[in-house]
Amino acid sequence: MADMKIGAYICQGCGIGERLDTAQLASVAKREGKAAEAREHAFLCSAEGVKMIQDDIAAGVTHVVIAACSRRAKTEAFSFEGVAISRANLREGVIWVRPDTPEAAETTQEMADDYVRMACAEAKHMKIPSASGEQGLVRTILVVGGGISGMTAALEAAKTGYKVELVEKTGALGGVAAQMFKKYPDKAPYNVLADNTTGAMIDAVNANGNITVHLNTTVAKTEGAPGRFAVTLATESGASKEVTVGAIIQATGFTPYDITRLPELGGGKSPDVMDQLAFEQMVKANNGAIKKSDGSDAKNVVFVQCAGQRSDAEGHLPYCSGHCCMTSIKQARYVKEAGGDATVIFDDLRTPGADGEDVYRGGQEAGVTFSKGKVSAIEAAGKGLKVNYTDKILAEDTTIDADIVVLATGMVPASGPNPYLTQEIEAADKAGDTALAEKLKAEQASAPASILNLQYRQGTDVPHLKSGFTDSHFICFPYETRRTGIYTAGPVRRPMDAHQAMEDATGAALKAIQACENAALGRAAHPRSGDLSFPSFRKEGCTQCKRCTVECPFGAINEDEKGFPQYNESRCRRCGTCMGACPVRVISFENYSVETIGQQLKAVDMPDEFSEKPRLLVLACENDAYPALDMAGMTKQEYSAFARIIPVRCLGSVNTIWITDALNSGYDGVILLGCQKGDNYQCHFVKGSEMAHYRMSKIDDTLTQLNLEKERVQTYEVSIADIQRIPQIINDMEKLIGEIGMSPFKF
Amino acid sequence: MSDMNQAMVEKYRSNFLKEVEANVEEGTWVKMCMQCGVCSGSCPLGPHWEHPPQELFMMIRAGKREEVLSSSSMWMCTSCYNCIARCPRGLPITHIMHGLASYAKRLGLAPNRQPTKEFGQIFWDSIAKNGRVNELKIGVGLYFMNGFSQGIKNALAGRELGMAMMKSKRMNPMEYFGGHKCKDLSGIAKMLKKAEEFEAEHITKFGE
Ligand code: SF4
Ligand code: SF4
Ligand code: SF4
Ligand code: SF4
Numbered sequence: 001m002a003d004m005k006i007g008a009y010i011c012q013g014c015g016i017g018e019r020l021d022t023a024q025l026a027s028v029a030k031r032e033g034k035a036a037e038a039r040e041h042a043f044l045c046s047a048e049g050v051k052m053i054q055d056d057i058a059a060g061v062t063h064v065v066i067a068a069c070s071r072r073a074k075t076e077a078f079s080f081e082g083v084a085i086s087r088a089n090l091r092e093g094v095i096w097v098r099p100d101t102p103e104a105a106e107t108t109q110e111m112a113d114d115y116v117r118m119a120c121a122e123a124k125h126m127k128i129p130s131a132s133g134e135q136g137l138v139r140t141i142l143v144v145g146g147g148i149s150g151m152t153a154a155l156e157a158a159k160t161g162y163k164v165e166l167v168e169k170t171g172a173l174g175g176v177a178a179q180m181f182k183k184y185p186d187k188a189p190y191n192v193l194a195d196n197t198t199g200a201m202i203d204a205v206n207a208n209g210n211i212t213v214h215l216n217t218t219v220a221k222t223e224g225a226p227g228r229f230a231v232t233l234a235t236e237s238g239a240s241k242e243v244t245v246g247a248i249i250q251a252t253g254f255t256p257y258d259i260t261r262l263p264e265l266g267g268g269k270s271p272d273v274m275d276q277l278a279f280e281q282m283v284k285a286n287n288g289a290i291k292k293s294d295g296s297d298a299k300n301v302v303f304v305q306c307a308g309q310r311s312d313a314e315g316h317l318p319y320c321s322g323h324c325c326m327t328s329i330k331q332a333r334y335v336k337e338a339g340g341d342a343t344v345i346f347d348d349l350r351t352p353g354a355d356g357e358d359v360y361r362g363g364q365e366a367g368v369t370f371s372k373g374k375v376s377a378i379e380a381a382g383k384g385l386k387v388n389y390t391d392k393i394l395a396e397d398t399t400i401d402a403d404i405v406v407l408a409t410g411m412v413p414a415s416g417p418n419p420y421l422t423q424e425i426e427a428a429d430k431a432g433d434t435a436l437a438e439k440l441k442a443e444q445a446s447a448p449a450s451i452l453n454l455q456y457r458q459g460t461d462v463p464h465l466k467s468g469f470t471d472s473h474f475i476c477f478p479y480e481t482r483r484t485g486i487y488t489a490g491p492v493r494r495p496m497d498a499h500q501a502m503e504d505a506t507g508a509a510l511k512a513i514q515a516c517e518n519a520a521l522g523r524a525a526h527p528r529s530g531d532l533s534f535p536s537f538r539k540e541g542c543t544q545c546k547r548c549t550v551e552c553p554f555g556a557i558n559e560d561e562k563g564f565p566q567y568n569e570s571r572c573r574r575c576g577t578c579m580g581a582c583p584v585r586v587i588s589f590e591n592y593s594v595e596t597i598g599q600q601l602k603a604v605d606m607p608d609e610f611s612e613k614p615r616l617l618v619l620a621c622e623n624d625a626y627p628a629l630d631m632a633g634m635t636k637q638e639y640s641a642f643a644r645i646i647p648v649r650c651l652g653s654v655n656t657i658w659i660t661d662a663l664n665s666g667y668d669g670v671i672l673l674g675c676q677k678g679d680n681y682q683c684h685f686v687k688g689s690e691m692a693h694y695r696m697s698k699i700d701d702t703l704t705q706l707n708l709e710k711e712r713v714q715t716y717e718v719s720i721a722d723i724q725r726i727p728q729i730i731n732d733m734e735k736l737i738g739e740i741g742m743s744p745f746k747f
Numbered sequence: 748m749s750d751m752n753q754a755m756v757e758k759y760r761s762n763f764l765k766e767v768e769a770n771v772e773e774g775t776w777v778k779m780c781m782q783c784g785v786c787s788g789s790c791p792l793g794p795h796w797e798h799p800p801q802e803l804f805m806m807i808r809a810g811k812r813e814e815v816l817s818s819s820s821m822w823m824c825t826s827c828y829n830c831i832a833r834c835p836r837g838l839p840i841t842h843i844m845h846g847l848a849s850y851a852k853r854l855g856l857a858p859n860r861q862p863t864k865e866f867g868q869i870f871w872d873s874i875a876k877n878g879r880v881n882e883l884k885i886g887v888g889l890y891f892m893n894g895f896s897q898g899i900k901n902a903l904a905g906r907e908l909g910m911a912m913m914k915s916k917r918m919n920p921m922e923y924f925g926g927h928k929c930k931d932l933s934g935i936a937k938m939l940k941k942a943e944e945f946e947a948e949h950i951t952k953f954g955e
Binding site for chain 1: 764782801806809
């Protein structure tokens with residue numbers, strides 16, 4: 001792009017023309033923004049308005065500044081090929097948040113002038129992104145795990161014409177589902193039991209020409225990135241094979257919680273106290289007959305719900321496994337069908353979904369007794385067992401005799417080791433927290449073997465969420481993990497039953513296909529889907545501090561032999577967290593960089609200290625905070641005319657240099673708005689908001705050096721629903737500046 | 748223990764739920780209760796009872812035969828139908844309440860001098876005998892249900908109401924001596940006998 005030519009287009013529609021002096025905006029664009037063209041239009045998003053812009057592009061405009069509505073509106077109309085585009089938000093960001101009064105007119109116009117200056121400054125430092133050139137299309141998916149989730153994912157992907165490499169570590173497909181005697185049905189009527197159809201599914205997988213099944217096989221090594229993973233498969237016999245796949249689905253399922261950890265409930269003490277899976281296997285082996293370990297018929301079976309789950313006790317599972325109530329109802333019906341008596345002792349009986357309620361009703365109709373209570377002990381009594389429990393309705397202690405007791409012990413995810421353990425141990429050692437370090441070391445010593453053996457700088461497996469389930473953004477991006485192009489499905493992601501696992505696996509298969517297709521075009525995955533930009537870095541400036549490598553939430557950056565960061569553009573989600581991390585600011589994107597933001601905030605006209613016109617810089621995450629601000633405009637929530645809002649990809653991309661620059665150039669206050677961080681994070685880039693909070697906690701030094709009050713920089717966690725709270729935060733900051741006074745750094 | 752009660756105890760040894768299913772009107776529904784407590788929460792009288800409906804159903808499943816059948820709770824039901832209207836499982840709770848009460852009475856286990864029970868009996872005796880309800884006799888019967896001196900106390904307490912009723916010709920003291928009857932007394936007797944036959948048949952069907 002030899003000659004940069006900026007064209008600025010100022011819309012007068014939607015009331016902008018009536019509230020603002022657009023001629024003045026045009027002259028600001030020309031004089032201060034250095035736009036070659038600046039045109040006003042009565043209705044910019046109309047066919048005519050768009051054509052005007054297109055004609056200018058044809059005549060040589062390379063950078064387009066649209067001063068109209070929010071960048072989130074009219075994206076179709078204002079998408080032009082082959083040019084860089086920036087937008088000044090005059091509608092949602094100015095006229096809709098300011099009162100239409102003569103007194104407010106002056107500051108409202110100043111706001112608009114600034115947004116035009118900022119958009120021009122941004123445009124000037126933007127380049128048009130294009131794909132890296134590392135792309136290739138590989139329409140093959142690796143599925144790890146041959147249970148019901150894995151088989152479903154394989155079949156669904158195969159249906160679309162994709163090839164599947166299905167890896168199963170045991171000698172047979174089917175997993176836990178294959179061991180079931182019967183299942184509860186997946187279609188009405190739900191109050192009857194259905195035959196186990198896993199066998200038919202195994203046959204379908206074996207017969208499918210698009211699926212290659214590898215039994216007794218594990219993944220020895222995974223290298224590369226979405227669209228070009230190189231995976232080494234190893235068989236038990238020692239043979240190995242390399243496959244190239246575009247995306248990966250990990251469907252490794254679960255293991256039942258270890259029953260011997262529940263000695264008070266008789267776990268491991270009597271062979272007639274068993275978990276649900278063992279009971280299922282026994283009934284299946286006896287083709288429906290219910291037999292005790294000594295071979296005699298069992299007449300009374302007691303099912304104990306929430307055994308070692310939903311419990312805060314040390315070593316217990318704190319969560320609900322989601323399927324056990326339904327499973328116990330199903331198994332109690334085996335007992336009724338065999339002519340015995342079945343009692344389910346529950347605290348809360350959870351049968352999610354309308355069909356679940358029918359399953360429950362079916363159990364009641366069959367005569368299963370449901371008793372609300374808490375079991376305290378299970379003991380041997382003569383030839384049988386005695387279940388001691390507190391009846392919670394009748395509020396009394398009581399006992400019931402049983403031949404067999406089935407404990408609903410729940411699910412433990414079969415995920416690989418937590419990839420961050422080494423990093424966490426290093427951090428704990430460094431912080432001198434020996435207790436924590438010891439605990440983590442013990443965890444590492446007993447960690448399971450790696451499943452994917454990723455050759456990533458950030459560890460061998462997919463990161464975990466709570467309780468060892470693989471991470472995913474539960475609300476916005478289920479199936480997603482923090483390793484782009486790698487998806488997890490089924491109970492390894494969260495506890496679930498077979499029906500849910502099949503649904504889950506279908507979702508993951510579609511996501512994996514999307515990842516392959518996006519990677520082939522050099523496009524980012526959500527939330528910036530379609531984005532062609534990717535981080536580049538200036539090697540000469542890099543100090544090898546490794547911050548980018550460590551802080552990238554998606555493990556996108558490896559290190560080369562010399563210790564320099566090595567980007568894998570298709571693993572990258574374009575959040576900019578690495579850019580925010582880099583102390584020497586050598587990381588940038590074509591259309592988003594330290595410069596594009598830095599120049600915007602410097603383009604703002606800074607009134608002097610005595611003008612009584614403070615300036616507040618608001619850096620708002622484009623995923624939640626910025627839409628919330630737009631909605632504040634739509635619902636006419638007013639906020640300070642002194643705020644200048646700049647959307648950022650993620651708070652994680654905020655480089656502290658922007659804050660220092662802003663303070664040095666005379667801003668009176670800086671507000672950072674990002675998504676919720678921590679265990680229940682809502683950050684669309686997982687760690688970005690957390691990193692920003694961490695970095696900002698260190699900004700106090702800078703403020704002290706500058707002799708400024710530390711309240712001048714504030715970081716908030718907000719959500720998309722905070723359309724009243726965010727304006728309030730801004731207004732409070734204005735008020736605060738009124739109290740502590742203007743910044744002395746104005747010139 | 749009545750003979751009938753003895754027989755039932757033997758027949759359903761340690762399975763009171765089955766006994767209720769077989770012998771109590773709408774008793775087959777008891778197992779469908781999911782213990783949500785909506786009925787108890789909806790019942791205007793529930794808080795005043797020893798065992799609100801949900802708890803009675805739980806007690807049935809827990810095999811608490813004596814406690815259930817001798818409870819006064821089901822006798823307190825006013826048939827307001829709040830519970831039926833709200834039960835998410837569609838249990839005919841009101842009917843089960845009445846079914847339980849009548850079964851308990853049949854077995855001779857209903858609590859002694861339970862006012863609802865006594866009232867029902869006196870009412871029945873009156874109507875079966877005369878084909879009409881003799882209000883004075885019912886009133887007197889109820890007042891004296893707990894003995895003579897208590898009856899006098901009750902009568903004194905209700906004195907003003909009684910006088911007012913007499914003044915407005917709502918009550919005639921002469922009714923106490925016989926009172927008027929319906930025209931076709933023998934017809935009534937025949938009709939009731941037939942009804943008894945039907946009921947007996949119905950009960951044995953239940954009990955089978
Ligand atoms: S932009 Fe985000 S995902 Fe990409 S390398 Fe940087 S930190 Fe990682
Ligand atoms: S953060 Fe910057 S200086 Fe540090 S390793 Fe990455 S690129 Fe180099
Ligand atoms: S409302 Fe119905 S289901 Fe709920 S406790 Fe009462 S009878 Fe049981
Ligand atoms: S019908 Fe009887 S049990 Fe039901 S709410 Fe009314 S009084 Fe209570």
